[in-house]
Amino acid sequence: MNIGNAARKSGLPPKTIRYYEEIGLITADRASNGYRDYSGEDVHRLRFVQRARSLGFSVEECRQLLSLYSDRDRASADVKAIAIDKLGEIDRKIAELTGLRDMLGHLVSNCHGDARPDCPIIDGLSGRTGH
Amino acid sequence: MNIGNAARKSGLPPKTIRYYEEIGLITADRASNGYRDYSGEDVHRLRFVQRARSLGFSVEECRQLLSLYSDRDRASADVKAIAIDKLGEIDRKIAELTGLRDMLGHLVSNCHGDARPDCPIIDGLSGRTGH
DNA sequence: GCTTGAGCTTCCAGTCGCTGGAAGCCACAT
DNA sequence: ATGTGGCTTCCAGCGACTGGAAGCTCAAGC
Numbered sequence A, B: 001m002n003i004g005n006a007a008r009k010s011g012l013p014p015k016t017i018r019y020y021e022e023i024g025l026i027t028a029d030r031a032s033n034g035y036r037d038y039s040g041e042d043v044h045r046l047r048f049v050q051r052a053r054s055l056g057f058s059v060e061e062c063r064q065l066l067s068l069y070s071d072r073d074r075a076s077a078d079v080k081a082i083a084i085d086k087l088g089e090i091d092r093k094i095a096e097l098t099g100l101r102d103m104l105g106h107l108v109s110n111c112h113g114d115a116r117p118d119c120p121i122i123d124g125l126s127g128r129t130g131h
Numbered sequence C: 001g002c003t004t005g006a007g008c009t010t011c012c013a014g015t016c017g018c019t020g021g022a023a024g025c026c027a028c029a030t
Numbered sequence D: 001a002t003g004t005g006g007c008t009t010c011c012a013g014c015g016a017c018t019g020g021a022a023g024c025t026c027a028a029g030c
Helices: A003-010 A014-022 A040-054 A059-070 A076-109 A120-126 B003-010 B014-022 B040-054 B059-070 B076-109 B120-126
Strands: none
Touching: A003 A014, A003 A040, A014 A040, A040 A059, A040 B120, A059 A076, A059 B120, A076 A120, A076 B076, A076 B120, A120 B040, A120 B059, A120 B076, B003 B014, B003 B040, B014 B040, B040 B059, B059 B076, B076 B120
Protein backbone atom coordinates (compact mmCIF):
# COMPACT_ATOMS: atom_id res chain seq x y z
CA MET A 1 0.00 0.00 0.00
CA ASN A 2 1.33 3.44 -0.96
CA ILE A 3 1.89 6.20 1.53
CA GLY A 4 -1.16 8.16 0.39
CA ASN A 5 -3.40 5.23 1.16
CA ALA A 6 -1.73 4.60 4.49
CA ALA A 7 -2.20 8.28 5.25
CA ARG A 8 -5.91 8.12 4.54
CA LYS A 9 -6.33 4.97 6.63
CA SER A 10 -4.28 6.19 9.57
CA GLY A 11 -5.42 9.79 9.67
CA LEU A 12 -1.84 11.09 9.44
CA PRO A 13 -0.54 13.31 6.62
CA PRO A 14 2.09 11.69 4.36
CA LYS A 15 4.65 14.25 5.49
CA THR A 16 4.20 13.16 9.08
CA ILE A 17 4.47 9.49 8.17
CA ARG A 18 7.76 10.17 6.37
CA TYR A 19 8.92 12.12 9.39
CA TYR A 20 8.09 9.18 11.65
CA GLU A 21 10.18 6.97 9.41
CA GLU A 22 13.03 9.48 9.49
CA ILE A 23 13.14 9.38 13.28
CA GLY A 24 12.86 5.61 13.26
CA LEU A 25 9.40 5.39 14.79
CA ILE A 26 7.65 3.40 12.07
CA THR A 27 9.62 2.20 9.06
CA ALA A 28 7.98 0.68 5.98
CA ASP A 29 9.19 -1.72 3.34
CA ARG A 30 10.04 -0.42 -0.09
CA ALA A 31 8.49 -1.55 -3.34
CA SER A 32 10.69 -2.18 -6.40
CA ASN A 33 10.02 1.35 -7.64
CA GLY A 34 11.30 2.88 -4.42
CA TYR A 35 7.87 3.74 -3.07
CA ARG A 36 7.17 3.03 0.57
CA ASP A 37 5.00 -0.05 0.98
CA TYR A 38 2.72 -0.26 4.02
CA SER A 39 1.22 -3.47 5.36
CA GLY A 40 -2.01 -3.68 7.31
CA GLU A 41 0.03 -4.01 10.48
CA ASP A 42 2.00 -0.87 9.58
CA VAL A 43 -1.25 1.04 9.19
CA HIS A 44 -2.36 -0.31 12.54
CA ARG A 45 0.78 1.07 14.15
CA LEU A 46 0.35 4.40 12.40
CA ARG A 47 -3.19 4.71 13.68
CA PHE A 48 -1.98 3.64 17.11
CA VAL A 49 0.52 6.50 17.10
CA GLN A 50 -2.06 8.91 15.72
CA ARG A 51 -4.39 8.11 18.63
CA ALA A 52 -1.65 8.24 21.23
CA ARG A 53 -0.44 11.61 19.89
CA SER A 54 -3.94 13.02 19.95
CA LEU A 55 -4.18 11.85 23.56
CA GLY A 56 -1.19 14.00 24.38
CA PHE A 57 1.59 11.42 24.41
CA SER A 58 4.91 12.72 23.09
CA VAL A 59 6.61 10.99 20.20
CA GLU A 60 9.12 9.46 22.61
CA GLU A 61 6.28 8.10 24.73
CA CYS A 62 4.72 6.73 21.55
CA ARG A 63 7.99 4.94 20.91
CA GLN A 64 7.76 3.33 24.35
CA LEU A 65 4.11 2.49 23.91
CA LEU A 66 4.79 0.99 20.50
CA SER A 67 7.42 -1.32 21.94
CA LEU A 68 5.04 -2.28 24.75
CA TYR A 69 2.34 -2.73 22.14
CA SER A 70 4.52 -5.13 20.17
CA ASP A 71 5.72 -7.02 23.24
CA ARG A 72 3.26 -9.81 23.86
CA ASP A 73 4.74 -10.55 27.28
CA ARG A 74 4.91 -7.09 28.86
CA ALA A 75 2.95 -6.41 32.03
CA SER A 76 -0.06 -4.11 31.80
CA ALA A 77 1.44 -2.30 34.81
CA ASP A 78 4.22 -0.97 32.56
CA VAL A 79 1.70 0.63 30.28
CA LYS A 80 -0.43 1.87 33.15
CA ALA A 81 2.56 3.61 34.73
CA ILE A 82 3.15 5.66 31.60
CA ALA A 83 -0.53 6.48 31.26
CA ILE A 84 -0.83 7.56 34.89
CA ASP A 85 2.17 9.84 34.54
CA LYS A 86 0.53 11.39 31.52
CA LEU A 87 -2.74 11.76 33.41
CA GLY A 88 -1.00 13.74 36.15
CA GLU A 89 0.61 15.93 33.56
CA ILE A 90 -2.73 16.61 31.90
CA ASP A 91 -4.29 17.43 35.25
CA ARG A 92 -1.52 19.90 36.01
CA LYS A 93 -1.97 21.48 32.62
CA ILE A 94 -5.72 21.82 33.13
CA ALA A 95 -5.21 23.39 36.56
CA GLU A 96 -2.70 25.84 35.13
CA LEU A 97 -4.98 26.81 32.26
CA THR A 98 -7.93 27.19 34.63
CA GLY A 99 -5.98 29.56 36.84
CA LEU A 100 -4.93 31.47 33.79
CA ARG A 101 -8.51 31.59 32.53
CA ASP A 102 -9.74 32.96 35.85
CA MET A 103 -7.11 35.65 35.95
CA LEU A 104 -7.64 36.73 32.38
CA GLY A 105 -11.42 36.47 32.77
CA HIS A 106 -11.21 38.72 35.79
CA LEU A 107 -9.22 41.29 33.86
CA VAL A 108 -11.62 41.15 30.92
CA SER A 109 -14.76 41.51 33.03
CA ASN A 110 -13.28 44.56 34.74
CA CYS A 111 -12.54 46.27 31.44
CA HIS A 112 -15.35 48.46 30.21
CA GLY A 113 -14.15 47.92 26.65
CA ASP A 114 -15.13 51.19 25.10
CA ALA A 115 -13.33 54.08 23.43
CA ARG A 116 -11.74 55.33 26.64
CA PRO A 117 -8.05 54.55 27.05
CA ASP A 118 -8.35 53.44 30.67
CA CYS A 119 -7.95 49.65 30.65
CA PRO A 120 -7.67 47.24 33.60
CA ILE A 121 -6.22 44.52 31.37
CA ILE A 122 -3.21 46.62 30.49
CA ASP A 123 -2.98 47.79 34.07
CA GLY A 124 -3.10 44.22 35.32
CA LEU A 125 -0.37 43.16 32.92
CA SER A 126 1.80 46.12 33.79
CA GLY A 127 1.64 45.27 37.48
CA ARG A 128 -0.38 48.28 38.55
CA THR A 129 -3.28 47.07 40.64
CA GLY A 130 -5.34 50.17 40.24
CA HIS A 131 -6.12 50.45 43.97
CA MET B 1 21.24 48.87 34.37
CA ASN B 2 22.96 45.74 33.04
CA ILE B 3 21.06 42.86 31.54
CA GLY B 4 21.60 40.65 34.60
CA ASN B 5 19.92 43.18 36.81
CA ALA B 6 17.09 43.69 34.35
CA ALA B 7 16.70 39.92 34.25
CA ARG B 8 16.38 39.67 38.01
CA LYS B 9 13.87 42.51 38.14
CA SER B 10 11.75 41.29 35.26
CA GLY B 11 11.82 37.59 35.99
CA LEU B 12 13.13 36.79 32.51
CA PRO B 13 16.45 35.04 31.82
CA PRO B 14 19.10 37.19 30.09
CA LYS B 15 19.04 34.86 27.09
CA THR B 16 15.34 35.53 26.63
CA ILE B 17 15.81 39.27 26.95
CA ARG B 18 18.47 39.19 24.24
CA TYR B 19 16.15 37.10 22.14
CA TYR B 20 13.38 39.69 22.58
CA GLU B 21 15.77 42.34 21.40
CA GLU B 22 16.79 40.22 18.42
CA ILE B 23 13.16 39.94 17.27
CA GLY B 24 12.64 43.64 17.90
CA LEU B 25 10.22 43.28 20.80
CA ILE B 26 12.12 45.29 23.41
CA THR B 27 15.36 47.04 22.49
CA ALA B 28 17.69 48.62 25.02
CA ASP B 29 20.22 51.42 24.83
CA ARG B 30 23.91 50.58 24.84
CA ALA B 31 26.48 51.79 27.33
CA SER B 32 29.89 53.00 26.11
CA ASN B 33 31.39 49.56 26.74
CA GLY B 34 28.83 47.90 24.48
CA TYR B 35 26.73 46.49 27.33
CA ARG B 36 22.97 46.74 27.07
CA ASP B 37 21.61 49.45 29.33
CA TYR B 38 18.08 49.07 30.68
CA SER B 39 15.99 51.92 32.05
CA GLY B 40 13.24 51.54 34.62
CA GLU B 41 10.70 51.81 31.82
CA ASP B 42 12.48 49.04 29.91
CA VAL B 43 12.25 46.79 32.94
CA HIS B 44 8.59 47.65 33.20
CA ARG B 45 8.05 46.51 29.63
CA LEU B 46 10.03 43.35 30.21
CA ARG B 47 7.90 42.46 33.19
CA PHE B 48 4.80 43.34 31.20
CA VAL B 49 5.83 40.84 28.55
CA GLN B 50 6.78 38.27 31.16
CA ARG B 51 3.29 38.47 32.65
CA ALA B 52 1.53 38.43 29.30
CA ARG B 53 3.57 35.39 28.19
CA SER B 54 2.75 33.55 31.40
CA LEU B 55 -0.92 34.30 30.73
CA GLY B 56 -0.63 32.48 27.45
CA PHE B 57 -0.25 35.39 25.02
CA SER B 58 2.04 34.64 22.09
CA VAL B 59 5.05 36.83 21.43
CA GLU B 60 3.20 38.43 18.51
CA GLU B 61 0.27 39.22 20.76
CA CYS B 62 2.71 40.68 23.25
CA ARG B 63 3.95 42.92 20.49
CA GLN B 64 0.40 44.15 19.91
CA LEU B 65 -0.24 44.56 23.61
CA LEU B 66 3.01 46.48 24.03
CA SER B 67 2.01 48.94 21.34
CA LEU B 68 -1.40 49.32 22.93
CA TYR B 69 0.32 49.69 26.27
CA SER B 70 2.46 52.52 24.96
CA ASP B 71 -0.38 54.21 23.14
CA ARG B 72 -1.97 56.66 25.57
CA ASP B 73 -4.92 57.19 23.25
CA ARG B 74 -5.95 53.67 22.35
CA ALA B 75 -9.40 52.43 23.28
CA SER B 76 -9.69 49.82 26.00
CA ALA B 77 -11.94 47.94 23.56
CA ASP B 78 -8.88 47.19 21.40
CA VAL B 79 -7.17 45.51 24.30
CA LYS B 80 -10.34 43.76 25.40
CA ALA B 81 -10.83 42.26 21.94
CA ILE B 82 -7.41 40.60 22.07
CA ALA B 83 -7.97 39.35 25.59
CA ILE B 84 -11.38 37.91 24.75
CA ASP B 85 -9.95 36.07 21.78
CA LYS B 86 -7.34 34.61 24.07
CA LEU B 87 -9.96 33.68 26.60
CA GLY B 88 -11.87 31.68 23.98
CA GLU B 89 -8.67 29.95 22.98
CA ILE B 90 -7.92 29.02 26.57
CA ASP B 91 -11.46 27.70 27.03
CA ARG B 92 -11.11 25.56 23.93
CA LYS B 93 -7.80 24.22 25.19
CA ILE B 94 -9.28 23.39 28.59
CA ALA B 95 -12.22 21.60 26.97
CA GLU B 96 -9.87 19.62 24.78
CA LEU B 97 -7.64 18.63 27.67
CA THR B 98 -10.65 17.67 29.77
CA GLY B 99 -11.96 15.35 27.08
CA LEU B 100 -8.51 13.90 26.78
CA ARG B 101 -8.27 13.45 30.51
CA ASP B 102 -11.61 11.64 30.64
CA MET B 103 -10.64 9.28 27.85
CA LEU B 104 -7.23 8.48 29.28
CA GLY B 105 -8.67 8.24 32.80
CA HIS B 106 -11.24 5.78 31.54
CA LEU B 107 -8.53 3.65 29.95
CA VAL B 108 -6.39 3.77 33.08
CA SER B 109 -9.20 2.82 35.43
CA ASN B 110 -10.04 -0.17 33.27
CA CYS B 111 -6.49 -1.46 33.32
CA HIS B 112 -5.80 -3.88 36.17
CA GLY B 113 -2.14 -2.85 36.09
CA ASP B 114 -0.48 -6.07 37.14
CA ALA B 115 1.95 -8.53 35.59
CA ARG B 116 -0.54 -9.86 33.07
CA PRO B 117 -0.03 -8.67 29.48
CA ASP B 118 -3.71 -7.97 28.88
CA CYS B 119 -4.08 -4.18 28.85
CA PRO B 120 -7.11 -2.04 28.00
CA ILE B 121 -4.93 1.04 27.48
CA ILE B 122 -3.03 -0.58 24.64
CA ASP B 123 -6.25 -2.04 23.32
CA GLY B 124 -7.90 1.36 23.44
CA LEU B 125 -5.04 2.97 21.59
CA SER B 126 -4.91 0.24 18.98
CA GLY B 127 -8.57 0.71 18.19
CA ARG B 128 -9.78 -2.61 19.54
CA THR B 129 -12.74 -1.98 21.82
CA GLY B 130 -12.51 -5.27 23.61
CA HIS B 131 -16.21 -6.06 23.12
C1' DG C 1 2.86 6.19 -28.18
C1' DC C 2 2.59 10.52 -25.99
C1' DT C 3 1.09 13.73 -22.94
C1' DT C 4 -0.79 15.13 -18.73
C1' DG C 5 -1.52 15.16 -14.00
C1' DA C 6 -1.29 13.08 -9.69
C1' DG C 7 1.50 10.85 -6.52
C1' DC C 8 5.83 9.45 -4.98
C1' DT C 9 10.93 10.36 -3.85
C1' DT C 10 14.71 13.25 -1.52
C1' DC C 11 16.53 17.22 0.57
C1' DC C 12 16.54 21.81 2.54
C1' DA C 13 14.42 25.43 5.12
C1' DG C 14 11.21 27.39 8.26
C1' DT C 15 8.00 27.40 12.18
C1' DC C 16 7.85 29.07 17.72
C1' DG C 17 10.16 30.52 21.70
C1' DC C 18 13.58 29.94 23.53
C1' DT C 19 18.14 27.51 25.41
C1' DG C 20 22.95 25.84 25.42
C1' DG C 21 27.56 26.39 24.29
C1' DA C 22 31.83 28.41 22.40
C1' DA C 23 34.95 32.21 21.90
C1' DG C 24 36.23 36.45 23.33
C1' DC C 25 35.89 41.15 25.68
C1' DC C 26 35.24 43.75 30.18
C1' DA C 27 35.14 44.89 35.23
C1' DC C 28 36.50 44.28 39.66
C1' DA C 29 38.82 41.87 43.66
C1' DT C 30 42.90 39.91 45.46
C1' DA D 1 49.01 39.61 37.43
C1' DT D 2 45.40 36.64 37.85
C1' DG D 3 41.17 34.91 38.56
C1' DT D 4 36.16 35.05 38.42
C1' DG D 5 32.03 36.36 36.78
C1' DG D 6 29.28 39.03 33.61
C1' DC D 7 28.81 40.76 29.25
C1' DT D 8 29.12 40.35 23.99
C1' DT D 9 28.35 37.74 19.49
C1' DC D 10 27.20 33.84 16.73
C1' DC D 11 25.80 29.17 15.78
C1' DA D 12 23.17 25.08 16.76
C1' DG D 13 19.44 22.46 18.56
C1' DC D 14 14.99 21.34 20.83
C1' DG D 15 9.84 19.07 19.32
C1' DA D 16 7.01 17.83 15.89
C1' DC D 17 6.09 18.80 12.14
C1' DT D 18 5.16 21.62 7.52
C1' DG D 19 6.16 23.82 3.04
C1' DG D 20 8.47 23.87 -1.15
C1' DA D 21 11.65 22.61 -4.97
C1' DA D 22 13.40 19.28 -8.20
C1' DG D 23 12.88 15.10 -10.16
C1' DC D 24 11.05 10.20 -10.80
C1' DT D 25 6.87 6.93 -11.63
C1' DC D 26 2.38 5.55 -12.64
C1' DA D 27 -2.28 5.37 -14.67
C1' DA D 28 -5.50 7.35 -17.80
C1' DG D 29 -6.99 9.61 -21.96
C1' DC D 30 -6.38 10.61 -26.83
